[in-house]
Amino acid sequence: MAQADVQVVQMWTLLSGGDGARMRALIDGFNAAQNEVRVESTTLRWGEPFYTKLITASVAGAGPDLATIHLSRLPNLAGGGVLRPVTAAELEAAGLRGADFLPRQWARSQYEGRAYAVPLDMHPLVLYYNKDLAGQAGLLDAGGRLKPIVGMDALTNAFRAVKERTGKDGMTMEAAQSTYAIWRLWLSLLAQQGHPVVEGGRFAYGAAGERTLAAIASWFRAGYARAGQDYPASTSQFMAGNAGFMINGVWEVPELVRGTRAGTIRFKYGIAPLPQLYGNASTWADSHGFAIPASEGRPMRPEKLRAVLKFVAYVSQHSFGWAEGGHIPAYRPVAESAAVRALMPNAEYAAAAANVVYDPPGWYMGAAGPLEAIASKFLPAPLAGQLTPADALRRFESEAQRLLKKRPPRY
Amino acid sequence: MKHTPWHWTVIAVATALSLAMLWVAPLLWALSTSLRPEYETILPTLHLLPREWTVAAYTKTLAAGNVPRWLFNSALVALLVTVVTMAISLMAAFAFSQLRFRGRDLLFGVAMLALLLPFEALLVPLFRTINGLGLINTYAGIVLPQVVSPVVIYVFRQFFDAVPNDFRDAALLDGASPLRVLWSVYLPMSGNIVWAMAIVTFIAAWNNFLWPFIIVTSNDMMTIPLGLTQTYDAFGVRYAQLMAAALIGAFPVALAYLVFQRRVTQGLLAATGLKG
Amino acid sequence: MKRKRRTEALSAALLLAPFMAAYALFFLLPAVQTLYLSLTESSLTRTSAFVGLANYDTLIHDPSFWSSLGNTFHFSLLTVIPLTALGLVMALLVDHFTGGGKRAGSWLQGAFFLPYVLPISVMTLIADWMLQPSSGIVNRLLGIQRAWFSDLDWAMPVVAIATIWWTVGFNMLMFLAGLRNIPREQYEAAALDGARGFAVFRHITWPALLPVTITALVLQLIASLKVFGQTYIMTTGGPFNTTRVTLHYMYETAFTQSDAGYAAAVAMAFMAVVVALGLLQAVLLRKRK
Numbered sequence: 001m002a003q004a005d006v007q008v009v010q011m012w013t014l015l016s017g018g019d020g021a022r023m024r025a026l027i028d029g030f031n032a033a034q035n036e037v038r039v040e041s042t043t044l045r046w047g048e049p050f051y052t053k054l055i056t057a058s059v060a061g062a063g064p065d066l067a068t069i070h071l072s073r074l075p076n077l078a079g080g081g082v083l084r085p086v087t088a089a090e091l092e093a094a095g096l097r098g099a100d101f102l103p104r105q106w107a108r109s110q111y112e113g114r115a116y117a118v119p120l121d122m123h124p125l126v127l128y129y130n131k132d133l134a135g136q137a138g139l140l141d142a143g144g145r146l147k148p149i150v151g152m153d154a155l156t157n158a159f160r161a162v163k164e165r166t167g168k169d170g171m172t173m174e175a176a177q178s179t180y181a182i183w184r185l186w187l188s189l190l191a192q193q194g195h196p197v198v199e200g201g202r203f204a205y206g207a208a209g210e211r212t213l214a215a216i217a218s219w220f221r222a223g224y225a226r227a228g229q230d231y232p233a234s235t236s237q238f239m240a241g242n243a244g245f246m247i248n249g250v251w252e253v254p255e256l257v258r259g260t261r262a263g264t265i266r267f268k269y270g271i272a273p274l275p276q277l278y279g280n281a282s283t284w285a286d287s288h289g290f291a292i293p294a295s296e297g298r299p300m301r302p303e304k305l306r307a308v309l310k311f312v313a314y315v316s317q318h319s320f321g322w323a324e325g326g327h328i329p330a331y332r333p334v335a336e337s338a339a340v341r342a343l344m345p346n347a348e349y350a351a352a353a354a355n356v357v358y359d360p361p362g363w364y365m366g367a368a369g370p371l372e373a374i375a376s377k378f379l380p381a382p383l384a385g386q387l388t389p390a391d392a393l394r395r396f397e398s399e400a401q402r403l404l405k406k407r408p409p410r411y
Numbered sequence: 412m413k414h415t416p417w418h419w420t421v422i423a424v425a426t427a428l429s430l431a432m433l434w435v436a437p438l439l440w441a442l443s444t445s446l447r448p449e450y451e452t453i454l455p456t457l458h459l460l461p462r463e464w465t466v467a468a469y470t471k472t473l474a475a476g477n478v479p480r481w482l483f484n485s486a487l488v489a490l491l492v493t494v495v496t497m498a499i500s501l502m503a504a505f506a507f508s509q510l511r512f513r514g515r516d517l518l519f520g521v522a523m524l525a526l527l528l529p530f531e532a533l534l535v536p537l538f539r540t541i542n543g544l545g546l547i548n549t550y551a552g553i554v555l556p557q558v559v560s561p562v563v564i565y566v567f568r569q570f571f572d573a574v575p576n577d578f579r580d581a582a583l584l585d586g587a588s589p590l591r592v593l594w595s596v597y598l599p600m601s602g603n604i605v606w607a608m609a610i611v612t613f614i615a616a617w618n619n620f621l622w623p624f625i626i627v628t629s630n631d632m633m634t635i636p637l638g639l640t641q642t643y644d645a646f647g648v649r650y651a652q653l654m655a656a657a658l659i660g661a662f663p664v665a666l667a668y669l670v671f672q673r674r675v676t677q678g679l680l681a682a683t684g685l686k687g
Numbered sequence: 688m689k690r691k692r693r694t695e696a697l698s699a700a701l702l703l704a705p706f707m708a709a710y711a712l713f714f715l716l717p718a719v720q721t722l723y724l725s726l727t728e729s730s731l732t733r734t735s736a737f738v739g740l741a742n743y744d745t746l747i748h749d750p751s752f753w754s755s756l757g758n759t760f761h762f763s764l765l766t767v768i769p770l771t772a773l774g775l776v777m778a779l780l781v782d783h784f785t786g787g788g789k790r791a792g793s794w795l796q797g798a799f800f801l802p803y804v805l806p807i808s809v810m811t812l813i814a815d816w817m818l819q820p821s822s823g824i825v826n827r828l829l830g831i832q833r834a835w836f837s838d839l840d841w842a843m844p845v846v847a848i849a850t851i852w853w854t855v856g857f858n859m860l861m862f863l864a865g866l867r868n869i870p871r872e873q874y875e876a877a878a879l880d881g882a883r884g885f886a887v888f889r890h891i892t893w894p895a896l897l898p899v900t901i902t903a904l905v906l907q908l909i910a911s912l913k914v915f916g917q918t919y920i921m922t923t924g925g926p927f928n929t930t931r932v933t934l935h936y937m938y939e940t941a942f943t944q945s946d947a948g949y950a951a952a953v954a955m956a957f958m959a960v961v962v963a964l965g966l967l968q969a970v971l972l973r974k975r976k
Contacts, residue, residue: 042630052942057628059732060547177837177925228834370944381927409730409945419884427780431798441813457827503706512696525714529913531934532954535947536720556713589698618806620916636806650816657812661805668804
């Protein structure tokens with residue numbers, strides 16, 4: 001085998017922590033399994049820095065061959081000319097078909113009738129609970145599972161019960177400035193009341209926006225949850241057994257599995273879908289997907305494209321490993337396999353998949369996109385008591401207004 | 412100054428000691444943090460010195476991230492910026508100072524405009540220019556905009572102005588070209604100031620954050636100040652490693668400064684003192 | 688003689704060419720382009736439509752721009768005078784312990800100046816660790832759990848303190864230069880007149896340092912107005928934009944929202960403010976002198 005024949009695929013990911021390690025394992029597995037393609041991956045800083053770099057690199061013709069993106073950013077990236085569409089024939093050549101993917105995620109990968117990404121997973125917001133603390137607070141049934149919680153008051157009471165009976169915090173959630181958990185929760189609860197955040201280029205949440213934000217803030221104001229914690233602080237609070245519940249995405253699952261196996265997590269945990277607090281059980285979710293940067297003026301050669309899609313197909317077929325990261329795989333042969341259906345603790349929250357809502361469409365929407373970035377500045381403030389919910393939303397709208405009015409940029 | 416009353420001395424010593432301690436304490440704390448095992452950084456009790464000394468954080472940092480590559484990039488970029496800046500600034504300053512031509516003062520005034528306008532405000536068109544030249548994510552793209560340094564020209568011109576004209580006239584009468592005069596008459600005289608400005612330029616280029624931040628798009632082209640902002644994600648929140656990475660990033664310039672302290676001082680004094 | 692003039696002009700052109708080329712390409716051209724871009728609707732790489740003064744009209748009514756300007760002033764207020772005053776104190780101390788075979792001055796100078804040579808991200812990494820809410824040394828010594836960088840009252844002051852620690856060494860050197868330029872004879876004469884301690888400082892040192900002080904204040908004001916890296920890295924402009932300075936706003940507008948036309952208008956307004964304030968301060972201070 002001549003070295004020169006090896007296609008090197010440069011990939012950028014924003015996956016860090018457990019996701020990053022799992023993706024690295026998949027890459028290593030792929031590189032070891034064949035000798036025609038070698039994938040080299042670079043992890044860039046999650047969120048706005050990653051997307052800013054991806055956009056600027058792609059328009060400058062200096063982008064990577066492949067990138068992991070959030071499907072919620074597709075209108076922004078595909079519409080802005082940052083991504084290269086992939087045809088059905090090109091996918092077919094790599095053994096992939098649109099029908100192989102869960103319909104919801106496949107639809108999310110399309111923009112104006114063309115596929116711009118290959119979906120990898122779905123990751124909804126879920127409710128983690130500490131069985132020891134929840135048990136002491138009388139919140140578990142005979143089988144040791146969380147008794148159903150329905151309605152805002154019921155959830156608030158559950159947090160209060162943990163606080164009063166155990167002295168530990170009722171719940172924990174990242175809530176520092178520039179964090180996104182509050183956006184995800186707020187968007188979920190608005191959807192439970194039938195309100196999208198944005199519709200037809202206008203803010204559409206009405207009075208429910210302030211009411212919902214105030215309800216969430218009350219957990220912090222009443223002392224059931226600690227305000228101002230950043231992501232590592234809030235997850236380690238839960239992992240250390242110092243909070244009854246944690247509202248977070250499914251991506252913390254591997255850390256819980258690992259910690260339990262290693263003995264660093266000394267309590268039993270459970271995971272439930274986000275409860276129905278209002279009219280329905282809508283839950284925010286997003287998806288990772290693989291996309292090919294357009295790299296202006298430097299179109300991808302066919303052999304490079306084949307190499308890229310070969311890797312994407314490999315990861316799709318081996319996404320059981322990705323499911324072990326808590327994610328719900330998007331590749332149906334894997335997602336619907338008996339092994340994934342039986343996988344614990346994933347099975348506990350599998351029901352959440354039926355109720356997921358994504359960011360509404362719009363060039364400014366999506367993970368760490370222009371609008372979320374603005375929301376991440378203002379929505380955490382009421383949790384810390386720095387702004388009233390009304391004031392926070394007023395400022396959020398005032399700054400975000402310009403985005404809604406702007407024509408979608410072509411980068 | 413010689414006959415300072417004793418209470419002034421006491422106040423001076425006390426202030427000097429406490430300020431100096433305050434100023435080195437953060438660096439010492441970073442050093443102390445970097446020399447402990449990771450779990451010791453989050454112990455519930457505070458220990459000023461590691462209980463268990465280890466260089467594990469350093470070996471992990473050097474092995475895990477792209478730190479050696481970033482150090483290399485920084486060194487190369489800073490060196491290129493320094494050499495090019497010195498060369499073009501010396502030539503320009505010599506022309507501004509020693510040669511007579513029409514519009515000299517006007518041109519000098521235009522060149523000094525950049526002292527007023529913040530470079531930072533020009534990021535977008537600079538990005539476009541570099542993009543147009545196809546230099547995004549290249550060494551040339553990082554280096555070139557940094558070689559425009561009116562301060563250096565200003566200082567060199569001040570220095571050349573102070574040199575008696577006899578030197579130049581004598582050399583020019585011998586039929587030497589201006590470049591030759593600059594090279595063999597003026598440069599030897601200005602050894603100190605060139606060194607000083609070179610070191611100052613080097614430090615500034617090594618530390619530049621904003622421009623590489625805009626222009627570098629891939630991990631392996633990052634300079635150390637830029638790379639260090641990525642380390643949270645590379646290592647997670649592991650403070651012993653973060654401090655080790657910080658100190659590794661600081662070490663080359665700190666060393667350069669300590670070795671050349673006198674020259675750095677002279678350089679900055681020349682850059683600012685002459686104006687005063 | 689005339690021929691000599693011409694060869695001289697030719698040499699000058701050759702010597703100036705490399706610098707001037709770089710200067711035109713990387714400074715003058717972008718400056719003119721910024722002006723032009725500010726009159727268009729543009730993304731990061733594409734210029735779409737000429738829109739006249741529309742961006743400036745938006746700017747005048749944009750609360751985000753004005754608050755970013757306010758934050759820039761807030762930072763300047765917290766840094767310009769402390770950095771100048773502390774630089775002076777440090778220079779006096781270094782000078783006091785220098786000379787007559789005393790090595791202490793050089794050690795002091797090293798200690799005060801060392802942070803200045805650190806890359807910004809090294810400075811921010813250390814500050815971040817020291818101010819970490821749960822295990823940071825500052826909170827441990829104070830026995831509290833304050834999240835400094837998201838605290839409404841403390842975020843900007845903390846960034847200012849970190850900046851002072853990081854950059855005061857430069858101002859110290861400027862004052863040191865000023866001190867070294869004061870002729871010894873002046874002190875000797877004053878000593879003969881019986882002047883001591885503070886009187887010497889008031890009547891000799893301070894008047895002699897006044898020009899340096901003015902220069903330091905002007906340079907520091909311009910430097911402080913141009914703040915970006917410190918707040919961008921340490922607070923990301925939070926809590927809710929209370930530490931987002933003007934250059935940060937410009938960066939966000941251009942690079943995350945890809946609204947380069949509007950960002951250019953922000954840049955133009957910002958340049959006008961910096962130049963105007965710099966000149967105004969210089970004129971006012973010189974007049975007083």
